[in-house]
Amino acid sequence: MSRNPFFSLIARENNRLTFMGDATHVVHVFVLEEGLIRVMLLPGGEVRFPKTWAIAPGLDDVPREGRDRMDLSGFTLPAYLFAETAEEFVVTTPAVRLTIRRDGFFCRWETRAGNEWTTVASDRATQSYNFSWWDDKVYHYLKREADEMYFGLGERAGDSNRMGQSYRLCNVDPMGYSARTTDPLYKHIPFYVTWKKSARTAFGLFYDTLSDCTFNMGKELDNYHGHYRYFVADHGDLDYYFIAGPAPADVTRCFTWLTGRPAFTPKWGLGYSGSTMSYTDAPNAQERMNEFLEGCRKHDILCDSFHLSSGYTSIDGKRYVFNWNRDKFPDPKAFVQHYLDHGVKLCPNIKPCLLRDHPRFAEAEAAGLFIKDAEGRPAQVQFWDETGAYIDFTNPRAYDWWKARVTDALLDYGISSTWNDNNEFEIWSDEPLVDGFGRQRRACEAKPLHTLLMIKASREAQAAHAPGKRPFLISRSGAAGMQRYVQTWSGDNYTSWETLRYNIRMGLGLALSGISNTGHDIGGFAGPAPEPELFLRWVQHGVFLPRFSIHSWNDDSTVNEPWMYPEITPYVRDLIRLRYRLIPYLYDLLWRYHTRFEPMMRPTFHDFPNDPRCFEENDDMLVGGKVLVASVVEPGRRDRRVYLPQGASWYDYWSGDYFAGGQEVVLPAPWDRPPLLVREGSILPLNLAEQHFAELADERGFAVFPCRGEGAMDDRFFEDDGESLVDPNGTHGEWRVTINATASELQVQVAPLGTVAIPATGVKLLFPRQESRVVRAAAGCIVTDAIGDQWREVTVLP
Template identity: 45%
Template sequence: MKISHKIVNIASGANVLELETNAAKYRIMLINDEIVRIRCTFDEQFAEEASYALAMTAWEDKMDDLLEERTRVAALPIPYEDLGTHLLLSTSNLKVRVYKEPFAIEITDPNGQVLHSDLKEKSYVKDSLGRLYHYSCMDDDDYFYGFGEKSGYLNKTKRRMRMHNVDTLGYDSELTDPLYKHIPFYIKLNGKSKIASGLFYHNSHDSVFDMGCERSGYWNKYSYFCADGGELDVFFILGPQIKDVIRNYTDLTGKTMLPAKYSLGYMGSTMYYTELEKDSDKAILKFLEKCEQEGIPCDGFFLSSGYTTGQDGKRYVFNWNRDRFQDPKGFVEQMERKGASLAPNIKPGMLKTHPLYAEFAEAGAYIKDEQGERPEIDRYWGGAASFVDFTNPKGRELWKKHLKDAYISLGITSIWNDNNEYEINNLDAQCHFEGSGKEIGALRPIMPNLMALMAKQAIAEVDPDVRPYIVNRAGFAGIQRYAQTWAGDNHTSWKSLKFNIPVILGMGLSGVANQGCDIGGFYGPAPEPELFVRWVQNGIFQPRFSIHSCNTDNTVTEPWMYPGYTQYIRDAIQLRYQLVPYFYSLLFEASTVGSPVMRPLVYEFQQDAKVLEESFDFMLGSFLLVANVLEKGAETRSVYLPEGTDWFDWYTKEWYRGGQTIEQKVTLGSIPMFIRSGAIIPMAPGLRNIHKDVIEELRLLIEPSEESSFVYYEDDGKTNNYQKGDYLKTTISIRNGKETKISFVKEGRYETPLKTVVVDVICKEVAPVQVKLADTKLPMFLEPAEWEASAAGWYYDMEQKTARIKHEYVKDDYDLIINFDVKDLISI
């Protein structure tokens, strides 16, 4: 065993501090005022810089040419003070103390508040099996969030979790570990100081996080990270707010890709249709027709892998079963005419009986055995298979060729990457690694990221203007740059409905803003009616909204499967579509800032001790609290409304002060939702298809008692022209003074199709006495029908306590000015 006990040599470069201890070498770099890199190796020298995960570096890296999205920054100069017992490095926001003996690193804010501290005498360790450990001090009132896709409650304190990609069919969303994603990053929030910070371990070997599960009386309380190999390459990331940690982390690993807008629609899916003996295409087209008949919006269909089935009943990627899909190109065109995209299921494992197996083998495109001579063969769905090596340019190019031939040439621009966990049991199987060679045990979670990148590149090579929609089941840190994800093959149960929420929230806190789960449950018997309704009512708030099933009782989960309950399903999905402008603006925010779409309450209300462990109620963006009904037979729902703001019931606009728990009666149709004071929520009433419908009326729901702002984002939703400035950002701001001013400031050259804007202003205490559009006084109506018939004006809805303001779309910047003075009708 090797343990760094003391520093034996110090060398300083322009922007890196080189340290040698009795056991290991270290490089410390100040990436910026908020990010510190600590790199440790127990080998004779550091490995070459070669990262598929980082989107931002301050050094040359082997993958610079492969990753077009990578940016290079200049690290800060690194002068240090030698204070005898320790070295001191400083940024404007951090103090880094490197203790000489016993060796340890401590990071504080400028006020001396400890943010991270290594466990002295046991900080950096390599054991006799080659495993690497990093031990950190912790307090009993520390809360830990993130870790990627993890089961259980949001706070992972006293949890031990394994980082490993695995195909967890029918998993328990409270207890199963690991799942499909491997993201070695977490956020620590100290319960006393309420300061947040993060640690990202840039290491793709299998690993373990122990967040205080292990205890020893010989040591201060600690947590640890343990990796099976590689280096201890640690990035410390400052908050002090959780949202700051995520912003900085996604600067490192990349922001969420802005997807095609239709991806926010309902995506139909089931394995059932593609397993029919024939005419699966007709079944899917009938599904879309049934959606239209039932008034259920739908914008696409995930095509399960049964479409690839060969004569022997095996699934072969890139193959179309002509009994089930007689004319794939014609089918894609028919789908397009109906306003629905097609996302075919694609798998990276190729069975030995695959018609293309030899072509990939001859090209050397597979991961090879440990001698690097023959394709490695392992278990897979359907039998023995080899796996495409996406660290090999030959594997990448051949994969893209067949993506184009089999799908993109047909007009398909949506790719569903499935079963890509790379469960290769021989960890010494060899990957090309851009010519350097490396074992799969070091690269397993990287493969699904590169698989998604290949889909993005292949589509761009055919048509650089089209915006792709890519979905991945597995992934590593940075997967958000290329794909939407989902939480795999969940079990059909009330528990899955409930605990899939913190699974999704944890992914959002790990930089992956665009994700969801299979609504209704994937594996198990058909959901009972009440469970199905509640799951859809929850699913409409997930960025990925798809009802997807592989039911074990010979049934298929469809929106109308229980006719007596279809109205509840229809109402929920139509609410989802009404909120599409809000969702799309939140995805734009994720693509620029890194913010999650679904946010745990602690993200928005970090100072409220009562929300630090809330796992099931969440915020949709900054302004909407969702408290879904998650219990069978529930007649009431307790909801804690965070302090520091006011809240308004979505339906009645009843006002509640924050910092209290309320009890609401619920029915099967209830979706408890609460509007935060200062809310600005853009909506599109009547939207039914994102592909075909043009939004000409924008509705803004605004609560003006608290000053705030929101960026309403628009572009064409389907091309990459937004990257060339063809977008429109409208910053909507609330300012309070003698009068309430709602300002609209525009940026960008996108020509919006909007013709009318309706602003619903919640009036907490009194109705307006006057409303002006810039300098023009808008007419006030007493009758709603007169207001409806007018081009501009306002009226007060007494039941909703809302002033409804309407005007024609204004292209330039402007203000709405609302006067809430109380008119004295007696003394006039």
């Protein structure tokens, strides 16, 4: 084994420090923000991947050819202190102190709590990096402390705390996966949050790589090295970002900002989306599709969209992207318009692989659009029940060809969205080559790059086809930065109670990793049909997720639909109505996600890091910072025990009962009402209109859960037409609701801002019916007051 290289500072250019060790090894340290420092270690001195597609600080996108890794635009590049001695270098900002040992470049990270510096991370004291010692892979070993907990890494199976586990980030299609044990899964998010229990502080590490990689979070032990955790990537560079806390919320928000502004998708994307493979696989597909609309009408199920499965492209049971099966759909334009006439938008499935007998395969091959083998032929991969070749999205001609096909095969028919599916790019050979935007390289070195470029190309096509409107896309697979383009979900889950429980944890891990416009296939996708109780409980949870879609491919050929069990259909209908009542709140959370980089869903410790119990494994979920969802994940239960985080008090949404935080309570959990709590001092924007299928309406109102004693409530809520482009820094509509509480009265003011106006019928405020204080409105407004079954309704008239 070679000795450790000894490093010297060779250049200091503003916020980039360059060090060299033994004439071959180069390290760049970038001071990007007060709480954000980057380390790029290059054992051979050269960058292997000079471009990044993940880093877009506060930006909507990056060029399709990628962003130069040395580009520091978008960062504030703050002032910092630098010192060096014979043994070490020290880089200090107001939030982070990085100490580097010159012998071996071992790093120690400290963060500031008040006037005190606390060590939060240290490289392993024995061989923390690969200075060309072992192989061509990229390694980073860190010392592991007993008081550490690890969260994130995207949608990982199992418990929320990743401590003691090992995970492989290698995008695959594990249909029917176990949400408790299966690894790897669909997405590539090499980022995690460390929580230091003793110091009550957090930090994040993001490894900017698109290579298959592994995170070992303490599952491996080696007596010679002490306790450690590590990251290893098969290819690329060691280019990592240290994100200071102090709380997990700070880390997640910074990482989301770092990897790009989340897409502000249209409001209709938050509505119920129907889907099943069975309809489009049927020989009478259009007739079956019309049955869905009839089912929604018959049972009065509110619906905004339908995920059109790939059977619409089939020939003899195989899928041929961009090909309409005219036997199943003789007139696609009329079919699309029929759905639009019922207020339902279609989101068609598209796949990035052309089967070898695809009608356009020869055309694409002649144009050189495929990922190629060593002889320059299309590299064949297994895809569905055939072999085919993936489109090479790093080839500008292929990228543009894809955009043209999205347009002429889908958008020109009246479709306004795309469902980007089967886009894991499962290439298992090291031989296939990609264009690499003129710099040819092996496809295996950055498979998720094609996923990102596929959804980027689809989005560009949609934006060009409907300028002025916000595109809507779904993608199953993805990588860091995918939030800039799409809504996503946890893939083809298995139908079971266990899946329901662990899908909750998967979704929260993904939200902590910057991606929270997400959901699950409600009821389970693969396996047996869900029994009525499981289906109902899954719907009860699903109505609170940003993506709410019931989608299935059941073993017995049945279809998961809202009306699949007549005995519970009324409950399902009312739960979907609850969803639509809450859409203004979800829409405002989407806007905050877009503008403030705050996750829409989150674990309780995100908002209550000072309560140690919130870090224990649980099945609870915060929707924004105001709503606590306690889903039932066990059969036969008619109540739910839930721990209420300390630091807040809580109202039962249904009964109005009031609970102090820091205690366990048992809530009723009947089939018609999911356990639901709202934080004291919260205001929720609601849609109070009576709604029916194909007759959606909107009437803004607000549910108020006031401070029990004296206190002020002042909040703003986004409002627009739901689909037009919006400048985050421009003028838009808002509601401002202000309530000042005293022991005897509530002083209320509802102020429309921008394009919003109070209607002549007024604005309703719903208080828990137990609220008995006098309500007074601002000068010039009239108040009416009435007690209902659940709410005390106060109407503010202009």
